[in-house]
Amino acid sequence: RAAANYVYKNSKHINSIGISWGETLTTFVQEYPYELKEDIKVVPLEGGMGRKKVEIHANQLAYELAKKMGAEYSLLYAPAIVESEELLNHLLSMEDINSVIEEGKHVDMALISLGNPFENSTLKSLGYIDDHEIQQLRDLGVVGDIGFRFFDSLGNKVENPFDKKIVGMSLDDIKNIDKVIAIVSGTYKADALLAMLRGGYIDVLVTDEDTATTVIRKNR
DSSP states (O other): OHHHHHHHHTOTTOSEEEEOOSHHHHHHHHHOOOOOOTTOEEEESBOBOOSTTGGGSHHHHHHHHHHHHTOEEOOOOSBSBOSOHHHHHHHHTSHHHHHHHHHHHTOSEEEEOOBOTTSSOHHHHTTSSOHHHHHHHHHTTOOEEETTEEEOTTSOBOOOTTGGGBOBOOHHHHHTSSEEEEEEOOGGGHHHHHHHHHHTOOSEEEEOHHHHHHHHHHTO
């Protein structure tokens, strides 16, 4: 609700909003008030995540948020994770897909959340990563992800087998967006949140008191 109120009050001069995926952002959209902002366009920052829990996919959230805003929206007609680099390159060569990804890179405001692949992981619960892959990520020094883009404790990109199979924003793309709003809840995400703050990705943070306190303690 706090994040919804912030975006509602600070989107007067915004022409485009990008939104990622996940449970936290789903709740954000549910809390967002109805208004009329026909001059805004909402863009998904990743492709769909498969057939499970469609309600938390970026496409669905872009549609639902645009509906509440009375705004326009784009849809990214591609899965978030494809089977090979060749298929990724083929999809990116398609005008309908590439144009939405380019829109995402140039939004005025991005709404993101963070994931912890090792605890309460939505990626694991939906079957996108297994225990072996989770251990690989741990061995690589991963502490969290944004839209399946994994990073270490300093917010640096971690090279991993998924990188060349993802349809969506890179960490560099996210950093280059003018205003990135992170909506993060849960102390188990504190390491990921601290890494993103250290990496300079976040312009506005909306979080709960326990998570904020944990981040401050870990940064001492």
